[in-house]
Amino acid sequence: MSAHPSQAPFNDRVKAALANVTLQRALEKFKTNFMVLRANAVRDLPEFEEIRSHARAMKDHTLAHIDLYIEAYEKKVVESGGHVHYAPDAAAARELVLEICRRHGARTVTKGKSMASEEIALGAYLQANGIEAIETDLGEYIIQLRGETPSHIVAPSIHVTKDQVAEDFLRVHQSFPPERDLTEPRSLLAEARLVLREKFLAADVGITGANCLIAETGSSLIVTNEGNGDLTQTLPRVHIVIASFEKIVPTLNDAMQIVRLLPRSANGQDTTVYTSISTGPRQQGDPDGPQEYHVVLLDNGRSGMLATDFREALRCIRCGACMNHCPVYQAIGGHAYEAVYPGPIGAVMTPLIAGLESSRDLPNASTFCGRCESVCPMQIPLPKLMRHWRTEEFSRHLTPVRQRWGIKLWAAVARQPLLYRLATVLAIRLGGLFGRKGRFQRLPLAASWSDWRDFPAPEGDTFQSRWARRQSGTKP
Numbered sequence: 001m002s003a004h005p006s007q008a009p010f011n012d013r014v015k016a017a018l019a020n021v022t023l024q025r026a027l028e029k030f031k032t033n034f035m036v037l038r039a040n041a042v043r044d045l046p047e048f049e050e051i052r053s054h055a056r057a058m059k060d061h062t063l064a065h066i067d068l069y070i071e072a073y074e075k076k077v078v079e080s081g082g083h084v085h086y087a088p089d090a091a092a093a094r095e096l097v098l099e100i101c102r103r104h105g106a107r108t109v110t111k112g113k114s115m116a117s118e119e120i121a122l123g124a125y126l127q128a129n130g131i132e133a134i135e136t137d138l139g140e141y142i143i144q145l146r147g148e149t150p151s152h153i154v155a156p157s158i159h160v161t162k163d164q165v166a167e168d169f170l171r172v173h174q175s176f177p178p179e180r181d182l183t184e185p186r187s188l189l190a191e192a193r194l195v196l197r198e199k200f201l202a203a204d205v206g207i208t209g210a211n212c213l214i215a216e217t218g219s220s221l222i223v224t225n226e227g228n229g230d231l232t233q234t235l236p237r238v239h240i241v242i243a244s245f246e247k248i249v250p251t252l253n254d255a256m257q258i259v260r261l262l263p264r265s266a267n268g269q270d271t272t273v274y275t276s277i278s279t280g281p282r283q284q285g286d287p288d289g290p291q292e293y294h295v296v297l298l299d300n301g302r303s304g305m306l307a308t309d310f311r312e313a314l315r316c317i318r319c320g321a322c323m324n325h326c327p328v329y330q331a332i333g334g335h336a337y338e339a340v341y342p343g344p345i346g347a348v349m350t351p352l353i354a355g356l357e358s359s360r361d362l363p364n365a366s367t368f369c370g371r372c373e374s375v376c377p378m379q380i381p382l383p384k385l386m387r388h389w390r391t392e393e394f395s396r397h398l399t400p401v402r403q404r405w406g407i408k409l410w411a412a413v414a415r416q417p418l419l420y421r422l423a424t425v426l427a428i429r430l431g432g433l434f435g436r437k438g439r440f441q442r443l444p445l446a447a448s449w450s451d452w453r454d455f456p457a458p459e460g461d462t463f464q465s466r467w468a469r470r471q472s473g474t475k476p
């Protein structure tokens with residue numbers, strides 16, 4: 001699997017992913033683990049739907065008054081001794097973080113898991129500017145060693161096997177005895193812990209994301225399972241939070257609604273092992289905490305979404321449920337999308353971040369089965385938003401010529417009832433004639449679809465003819 005953007009056409013990336021045996025084995029986890037675990041967690045919380053509706057309404061309200069909530073949030077951060085910086089785009093956010101690091105003479109930076117920092121490629125930027133940036137979430141650490149990007153927003157190294165991790169550790173952790181046994185997950189974990197502990201202690205700056213920014217208190221909230229977020233935000237002299245503005249929620253109680261939804265939707269956990277809240281720098285009498293606390297509020301195209309239908313996507317809490325349940329994601333994994341956010345939410349967000357021209361395939365990489373919307377805890381109408389992009393793609397003439405003519409031809413036929421009826425009768429007759437044993441193994445003009453599944457041959461008559469006969473009382 002490609003670790004970096006390959007620039008290969010999307011179809012080629014898909015074919016490579018489907019042919020990758022290791023990846024296919026790893027992707028089995030979605031069907032057997034995440035989907036079942038989420039379903040069990042939802043079943044065990046009778047008020048799940050109620051919390052979901054409340055969270056949706058709360059987010060809609062916050063986004064409708066986001067200017068007021070940003071103001072209120074900043075006021076509280078400043079009152080607690082912190083600083084808020086506004087970054088209109090990725091470049092501005094990277095510069096802001098680098099400037100803070102340089103001001104403190106930082107040589108080593110530890111990073112908690114943060115999709116916002118992935119979105120602005122912060123780690124690579126700091127490294128390019130002479131600052132060692134260490135990922136401390138185990139999954140992120142593994143892919144950093146491999147020079148890869150996350151393939152999932154919650155489980156970034158889901159595509160990597162245990163044996164591959166052992167190989168990477170043997171290659172990179174040169175100070176450990178080469179003959180050590182790394183066959184057990186426990187030994188891999190112990191070794192990563194030893195390596196990362198040194199980094200935590202050496203770090204000058206800690207960078208985390210935020211699952212929520214709380215306007216009522218000026219706090220940032222993160223949920224983790226490894227405790228790395230706490231060490232990242234409390235041990236170094238400086239803590240920088242990087243998060244997009246839609247992470248703001250009005251109150252601590254609202255943040256708790258998100259905390260109840262997120263882990264259940266992500267991997268079926270009732271709650272993550274750690275739920276940590278930071279409010280400003282260390283105060284007098286505090287046993288630990290940073291001396292400086294900064295928040296970089298990222299826009300990166302989001303304010304342009306507020307007045308459009310895409311505003312609904314800003315409710316996203318990055319739980320990953322939509323990709324866990326997406327048949328396309330389950331088949332090809334995250335890297336084939338070549339986007340920071342893969343799966344259904346990525347198909348909606350990537351054109352907004354990177355432009356539709358370079359990502360037009362992604363909204364088309366969907367069966368529109370609707371599973372993503374049905375499991376999304378924030379009730380984001382993902383298929384509707386992908387359809388918006390498809391319409392936009394067509395009206396901006398980005399659709400390939402053959403496909404455009406195909407759609408035009410179809411539109412012309414579908415608008416003429418007589419022509420439509422004739423076309424369907426012809427298709428049904430020919431289909432019945434050429435489909436072997438009731439199935440097509442290869443569909444003419446749609447081979448890439450039928451290469452992976454059989455298509456049932458039509459059984460007799462069109463729906464309209466049957467309906468007409470039924471209405472006239474004739475036996476079908």
Ligand code: SF4
Pocket residue numbers: 265315316317318319320321322323345372375376377378379380
């Ligand atoms: S779109 Fe919904 S399901 Fe997908 S990551 Fe966001 S909140 Fe989760």
